[in-house]
Amino acid sequence: MALFIEQLVNGLTVGAVYSLVALGYTMVYGVMRMINFAHGDFFMIGSYLGFTLVSSALLGGAIPLWAALIVVVVLSMAGVAIIGVIVERAAYRPLRRSSRLTAVVSAIGVSIFLQNAVMLIWGPRYRAYPPWSVPSITWQVGGIYINFMQVLILAVSFGLMVALYLFVQRTTVGAAIRATAIDHDTARLMGIDVDQIIRLIFLIGPALGAAAGVLLGLYYRQIHFTVGWTYGLKAFTAAIMGGIGNIPGAMVGGLLLGILEMLGAGYISSAWKDVFVFLILILLLMFRPTGLLGERIAEKV
Amino acid sequence: MSLLELGDVHIAYGNVKAVKGIDLVVNDGEIVTLLGANGAGKTTTLRAISGLLRLQSGVIRFGEHELQTMPAHKIVELGICHVPEGRRVFGTLTVEENLNLGAYKYRNDPGRVQSGRERVYQLFPRLEERQRQLAGTLSGGEQQMLAIGRGLMSDPRVLLLDEPSLGLAPKLVQEIFRTICEINRQGVTILLVEQNARIALRVAERAYVLETGRIALSGESLELRRDPRVQQAYLGVKEAAGLS
Numbered sequence: 177m178a179l180f181i182e183q184l185v186n187g188l189t190v191g192a193v194y195s196l197v198a199l200g201y202t203m204v205y206g207v208m209r210m211i212n213f214a215h216g217d218f219f220m221i222g223s224y225l226g227f228t229l230v231s232s233a234l235l236g237g238a239i240p241l242w243a244a245l246i247v248v249v250v251l252s253m254a255g256v257a258i259i260g261v262i263v264e265r266a267a268y269r270p271l272r273r274s275s276r277l278t279a280v281v282s283a284i285g286v287s288i289f290l291q292n293a294v295m296l297i298w299g300p301r302y303r304a305y306p307p308w309s310v311p312s313i314t315w316q317v318g319g320i321y322i323n324f325m326q327v328l329i330l331a332v333s334f335g336l337m338v339a340l341y342l343f344v345q346r347t348t349v350g351a352a353i354r355a356t357a358i359d360h361d362t363a364r365l366m367g368i369d370v371d372q373i374i375r376l377i378f379l380i381g382p383a384l385g386a387a388a389g390v391l392l393g394l395y396y397r398q399i400h401f402t403v404g405w406t407y408g409l410k411a412f413t414a415a416i417m418g419g420i421g422n423i424p425g426a427m428v429g430g431l432l433l434g435i436l437e438m439l440g441a442g443y444i445s446s447a448w449k450d451v452f453v454f455l456i457l458i459l460l461l462m463f464r465p466t467g468l469l470g471e472r473i474a475e476k477v
Numbered sequence: 478m479s480l481l482e483l484g485d486v487h488i489a490y491g492n493v494k495a496v497k498g499i500d501l502v503v504n505d506g507e508i509v510t511l512l513g514a515n516g517a518g519k520t521t522t523l524r525a526i527s528g529l530l531r532l533q534s535g536v537i538r539f540g541e542h543e544l545q546t547m548p549a550h551k552i553v554e555l556g557i558c559h560v561p562e563g564r565r566v567f568g569t570l571t572v573e574e575n576l577n578l579g580a581y582k583y584r585n586d587p588g589r590v591q592s593g594r595e596r597v598y599q600l601f602p603r604l605e606e607r608q609r610q611l612a613g614t615l616s617g618g619e620q621q622m623l624a625i626g627r628g629l630m631s632d633p634r635v636l637l638l639d640e641p642s643l644g645l646a647p648k649l650v651q652e653i654f655r656t657i658c659e660i661n662r663q664g665v666t667i668l669l670v671e672q673n674a675r676i677a678l679r680v681a682e683r684a685y686v687l688e689t690g691r692i693a694l695s696g697e698s699l700e701l702r703r704d705p706r707v708q709q710a711y712l713g714v715k716e717a718a719g720l721s
């Protein structure tokens with residue numbers, strides 16, 4: 177039972193990170209009917225920006241460590257959001273009226289470009305967040321152990337998800353995002369600048385991905401310029417699980433995937449945990465491409 | 478005084494010419510109707526005015542502005558609102574959210590949005606009862622009311638209505654058209670596209686008849702109602718009846 181609960185907490189932790197990345201896939205798909213295959217690389221760049229910021233003077237001790245880490249997350253989000261908006265403008269907007277395949281090829285091109293840029297800037301080898309970037313505090317709660325990073329990840333991820341949910345559901349601009357996802361032309365007739373909404377999506381999605389990248393970098397410490405594809409594919413699986421285009425679905429899908437992965441790692445074999453994830457993706461695409469939550473709620477965004 | 482004016486407008490979908498050089502004027506305060514059979518190019522014309530389609534050539538003037546190169550959201554900001562064919566309400570959004578989106582250009586002015594909603598609820602009390610309901614769960618007639626109400630939220634000077642009677646029971650059609658006249662009395666100029674020529678010619682002062690992308694006839698509604706060609710083609714009046 178202790179193992180079960182411990183793996184559940186581990187699963188929620190990585191799952192919350194998957195949710196953040198999955199939201200980027202789902203929002204872009206919802207509004208543009210396009211899978212942004214470069215999205216995992218926003219996550220990856222976030223983890224590198226976080227690495228550089230953490231290694232810089234920021235953690236000098238002027239403010240508490242947890243607050244400094246949140247500043248690192250926010251700055252990385254801002255940096256990657258800018259990259260996201262540039263990528264949309266340069267690589268996707270000119271192709272808005274072309275075929276889906278053209279957009280996919282462009283996305284793969286963006287992905288290769290971003291990976292190579294990171295490789296040139298930070299080098300081809302693994303980099304590691306310094307050990308002192310995370311305090312080694314562990315709490316014991318009712319027989320299970322939970323460490324500082326898990327609490328930070330859960331707090332930041334859930335904070336961001338609640339904020340996003342309220343923004344999309346409760347504000348007029350959020351309603352404009354949902355309307356654009358339903359029907360671009362009618363959204364235009366409302367006076368909504370659809371290009372601006374798409375720009376906003378390419379600001380929010382990459383920013384959330386970057387937060388995930390920093391958090392997971394701090395958690396596992398090792399980062400590499402190719403991790404975007406691995407985690408991107410996992411988050412994509414989560415987005416499909418929740419029904420792609422569905423925002424709450426992506427949140428739930430990420431958590432579910434994280435839990436499944438960690439239970440598999442705990443009870444079967446941790447060496448095989450990535451295999452479970454991709455098995456889930458293949459089975460989903462074969463049998464439930466509209467997601468586990470069913471067709472009805474899988475209505476775009 | 479002309480408020481909206483189309484000059485020698487040509488529109489094509491790829492190689493298919495849908496509108497082949499039309500001239501059309503809508504004066505301030507009028508109801509003008511654009512009639513025509515299926516595929517005549519009525520919707521195409523409205524979509525060009527509201528900026529969803531680009532012209533091949535020609536001009537669209539609104540006051541001192543030229544619209545033909547303007548993005549759609551700017552045209553809404555200037556005061557033209559297009560209520561599309563088939564209503565196109567946002568089904569998974571509530572009635573109230575749909576209305577708020579209609580007032581998107583006033584999104585930073587909650588008072589203005591609020592008074593817009595009050596005006597719409599006055600015209601369509603049924604929408605107020607259903608404000609928290611998802612728009613997709615409304616009946617066809619209610620969706621048409623919502624589509625028109627949503628259009629009014631931007632406080633337009635010109636309302637473009639595309640087949641508001643489509644698929645509605647005769648009693649509802651009467652009700653919708655009474656409201657359209659009421660909206661016009663409130664000072665909104667209306668360009669009405671209709672297949673139901675009978676009712677359109679009753680509410681409109683002037684009419685244009687479109688046939689395969691060209692204006693075939695135009696004039697005062699009263700005159701067109703007496704025109705045998707209109708009676709035969711659009712009012713379903715047999716020739717013999719036209720003589721009696």
Ligand SMILES: Nc1ncnc2c1ncn2[C@@H]1O[C@H](COP(=O)(O)OP(=O)(O)OP(=O)(O)O)[C@@H](O)[C@H]1O
Nearest residue numbers: 490493495513514515516517518519520521522672
């Ligand atoms: N998206 C499109 N692509 C290609 N051709 C189109 C498109 N939309 C309309 N057309 C063609 O343009 C012509 C005019 O169509 P339009 O929709 O403007 O007609 P309409 O007068 O509104 O007809 P209806 O009464 O059926 O609504 C038709 O021949 C139609 O087939």
Ligand SMILES: [Mg+2]
Nearest residue numbers: 519520521562
């Ligand atoms: Mg039409």
